[in-house]
Amino acid sequence: MTPLQACLLISALLFAIGFAGAVTRRHAILVLIGIELMLNAANLNLIAFWRFGPHPEALTGFIFVLFSMAMAGAEAAVGLALIIAIYRHKKTSNLDEVKELKG
Amino acid sequence: MSPFFIITGIVTLLGAAFAMSLRNLVHCVLAMAVAFSGIAALYLQLDAQFVGFAEILVYVGAIAILIVFAILLTRSGKAPEKSVLTSGAWTSVILIPVFFGVLAWAILHSSAVPKDLPPAPVATVKNVGDALMTKFVLPLEIIGLVLTAAMIGAVIIALKEDSQKPKSEDGGQQ
Numbered sequence: 001m002t003p004l005q006a007c008l009l010i011s012a013l014l015f016a017i018g019f020a021g022a023v024t025r026r027h028a029i030l031v032l033i034g035i036e037l038m039l040n041a042a043n044l045n046l047i048a049f050w051r052f053g054p055h056p057e058a059l060t061g062f063i064f065v066l067f068s069m070a071m072a073g074a075e076a077a078v079g080l081a082l083i084i085a086i087y088r089h090k091k092t093s094n095l096d097e098v099k100e101l102k103g
Numbered sequence: 104m105s106p107f108f109i110i111t112g113i114v115t116l117l118g119a120a121f122a123m124s125l126r127n128l129v130h131c132v133l134a135m136a137v138a139f140s141g142i143a144a145l146y147l148q149l150d151a152q153f154v155g156f157a158e159i160l161v162y163v164g165a166i167a168i169l170i171v172f173a174i175l176l177t178r179s180g181k182a183p184e185k186s187v188l189t190s191g192a193w194t195s196v197i198l199i200p201v202f203f204g205v206l207a208w209a210i211l212h213s214s215a216v217p218k219d220l221p222p223a224p225v226a227t228v229k230n231v232g233d234a235l236m237t238k239f240v241l242p243l244e245i246i247g248l249v250l251t252a253a254m255i256g257a258v259i260i261a262l263k264e265d266s267q268k269p270k271s272e273d274g275g276q277q
Contacts, residue, residue, distance in 0.1 A: 001211075002218060003104050007149070008210045010112040014119055014138075016203040021123030024192035027183075029128060029173055033135050036166065037119050040142050043154075051149045052217060056224030059234045063242075065154050066231075069161050070246045074253030076166045080173040081257035087177040088264070096189055 007048035015041035028083045028093045032076065039072045108148055115141030126182040128174045136167045150223045153231050 001009075018037030025031060043065045050061025087093050118138030125131050139162040146155035210216075235243050 001104070002216060003108070003220065004216055005210055006104055006108070006112070007145070008216075009207060010116065010145070012203060012206040012210060013116055014142075016199050016206070017116065017119045017123055019202065020195050020199040024188050024195050025123065026187055026189050027128060027179060029170060029177070029179070030123070030131060030187075033122055033131060033170065036135070036162070037122070037138065040139065040158075040162070044142060044145060047146055047149050047151050047154060051151065051224065052221060054217075054221070056221065056226075059226060059230065062151060062154060062226055062231065063234060063239050065151070066157065066235075067242055067246050069154075069157060070250060073161055073165065074250050076169060077257040078253050078260065080169055081261040083173055084176055084261050085264075093177045093179055 002052075004048055004052040007044060007052075011041040011044040011048070014038075014044065026094050026096055028086070028095055028098075029080075031095065032079045032083070035079075036072065036076065039068065039075075043068055105148075108145070111141050111144045111148065115145065126187055128179055128182075129171065132167055132170050132174065135170075136163050139163050139167070151226060153226060153228055 015038050018034040018041060020034075022031045022034030022038070025034065046061045046065050046068070050056055050059075050065075053061070083093055086098060090098060092098070115138050118134050118136075118141055121134035122131050122138055125134060139158060143155045143158040143163070146152075146158060
């Protein structure tokens with residue numbers, strides 16, 4: 001197994017764990033943590049392909065990860081603001097009880 | 104592949120698994136911080152020092168604290184008595200291993216993975232700054248705009264809805 005494959009396997013497992021948590025847990029904040037784990041798995045993929053790819057001196061994967069982390073920060077801020085707004089509105093952060101839009 | 108790399112990977116995955124499976128939310132966030140520190144260590148071993156330290160600053164520093172604040176603001180610091188899983192959670196017992204199995208099979212059997220190990224690239228802070236200020240200056244400006252918009256949006260969403268009514272001045276409520 002090459003180092004690239006090891007990185008990809010770690011990141012695939014990290015993505016699977018984050019995905020499992022995001023779809024199974026009931027609390028909205030834990031769903032957000034799962035999404036953050038999935039984003040980090042994608043970032044680890046990008047860094048691994050940058051490190052072991054053919055043109056690392058172009059720094060493309062590296063810069064992509066920096067921008068992706070900035071987007072993750074923005075996403076976490078907006079997501080937590082939404083969770084706080086929903087809690088203030090409905091006095092719950094249990095996702096099974098927030099189902100007004102369910103058809 | 105050094106043993107330190109394997110240990111870091113195992114610590115990262117254990118942190119992630121605990122972050123997704125513990126009952127108490129504060130413990131979950133602590134496990135998440137461990138997982139993010141492990142990812143930062145993986146970045147350092149992949150010769151991406153700047154991204155590694157940025158990961159510690161952004162995730163272990165800012166996002167973990169932000170999530171702890173959100174947990175305390177929504178009063179969910181105690182472990183719930185009821186089930187922590189959604190009603191349809193049993194389907195993921197089948198779906199997630201299948202998902203990971205397909206990914207792992209694709210990774211281990213792909214012909215696109217290069218066999219030879221390239222030399223370590225140089226990504227000093229000077230190189231990164233040069234690239235950000237020349238080739239990637241437009242994305243840099245756009246990400247600044249996005250961050251400003253997200254910050255304003257988050258503040259507006261989290262504002263009190265009935266702030267114009269006089270009865271909402273409940274100063275005793277922390």
